[in-house]
Amino acid sequence: MLTTSTPDADGNSCMVSGSSPGVLESQSKWGQYFEDAVAEDTSDEDRAEGQIDSKVYKSFLAACGGTSTVFWICVIQTFWQGFQVASDVWLSHWTSSPDAASNTNFYIAIYSALCLGSVFMVLCRALTVASSGLKASRSLFDKMTNSLLGTTMTFYDNNPIGRIINRYGSDTAVMDTELPYSFGDIAAMFFAVAGSLLTSLAVIQWAGLMFLPILYLYVRISQMYLRPSRELSRLINITNSPVLNFLDEVEHGYALIRAFGAKYVAQAIDRHAHHVNTNSQMSFAKYVVNMWFEMAIQLQGTAIVMIVASGLVFFRPILSAGMVGLAFNYVLLADANMVELVVDYSYLEIRMIxxxxxxxxxxxxLEDPDASHKGQMMLTQGAIAFNHVQFRYKPTGEYVLQDLTCAIAGGEKIGIVGRTGAGKSSLTMVLFRMYPLTSGSISIDGRDIATIAKTDLRRQISIIPQSPVLFKGTLRQYLDPFGAFDDAALWDVVTKAGLHSLVSGLPEKLSSEVAEKGSNLSVGERQMLCLARALLVQSKIVVLDEATAAMDHDTDVRLQQVIATEFATATVLTIAHRLHTVMHSDRIMVMDAGRVVEFDTPTALLAKED
Structure with missing residues (x-):
């Protein structure tokens, strides 16, 4: 990455910065640094191989509505094929009937009714397929979203954002726009082939013997096509993820690239070109395979037309002109439908990826699979105890918290300081149970937090981060997402947070829209909104993670005043670099290399000579 997300001891992303002399020595060394960082940070994307598992088909069909949907599609297709065959047979009878000229209106009426019935069945099929496909797409989309929202943080450490976007983008688009109609086309062609074969057999009995080897050849061609096409389609999806991921990295790290100079900009362009070229190679290879498939199918179809025409010429003395025309039409139609059936099945197999x-x-x-079996807990004091806590982000990584043992009384104000990588933010991560501990335990009010459901625990702890992210919605929805408080309570916390003039000056007041990521608010205003939200729920534990780093002096002072007055009885953990930010704390925890090296009052620490 441009700013790799390999967590350091603070849980922050390690940035490839100009402070590293090895990076600045040469373009090749920077490239190797980049490659090593990415390789360490992410795992290879899992890729299925071979035929699509039958469980995938079952899951998709179940999401479509299950057996009831399949049954109704079969019924509709049966009626459609019946109308199709009946209209063609009626047309053949009409052309051969001696009284056709005198009963033209009668024949036209029957033929029109059969055609209208066929059209009506096509509409019914389209509506059924579209509605069931939309239902399946929404169901699988929601299932994936719920799974991603409930999974562990380790998953996001090992999988770059491009892989997730790829599934929400191109894969979801295939399910929305292509896959349902593939199933509809398969059903239509299956019944069309069956109807064509039965009609042909009724006229020329040897047609069935002829179609068996033809069908076998089509199946063989399909198998030859599917094997490489399936794998290439999977590779296209996989190689598209780095393209999306690189664009996301450039968006967040463009300043870093520009700071390195022109040659590093050129290298970033080369890396992007490499990702695009790799994806294009897979796409071109699949295009070539598709062209071969279409050519092979067309050549076989041409050969079949020649064989059928020769056979009908041979049987001409024993068949009427109308029957020859009907037979020739249905033999050709059966062949065309078989081609379409094989093609549709092949494309369906590809789209099922x-x-x-x-x-x-x-x-x-799941992040917390046993949440339903864990009891609830209401924090009363906010006392925190760390007991021989050891933690690392990866099983083979270095410990970022090492044998950490300390106790924090309820209502105590603690400042946490240390150099980058000391383990300050990692302390926050384990307190919120974002990652499991390697060993040791953390207790709040005497209870091990591992025995508390994560949602219940996090609901009672508030955090004001350095760069808060706000979702698009209204101010009211952000402050009170579950609608548990009235407007009077919302205005009260807005006023306490010093945002009354800002909110009251907006046209819609509390109903005013917050832009994506809160881009229509300053960083300080976003942080004060986080504070207002913490005030609303009256959290017994409040964490300020570098909250004042991006604030101006006045906002910083206002934040400290609110913390001192409104959270007088709450436990407050303040992670900071500015000394004046933590000097008002009851005690200051000094961390280094994941250990607590000093933990005392500000006065006592200042009195030490070292």
């Missing part, structure tokens, strides 16, 4: 990939992200490991 989309739900296959989405289902991979629909059954992820």
């Amino acid at each position: 989309a739900p296959e990939r989405i289902l991979q992200y629909s059954n992820l490991q």
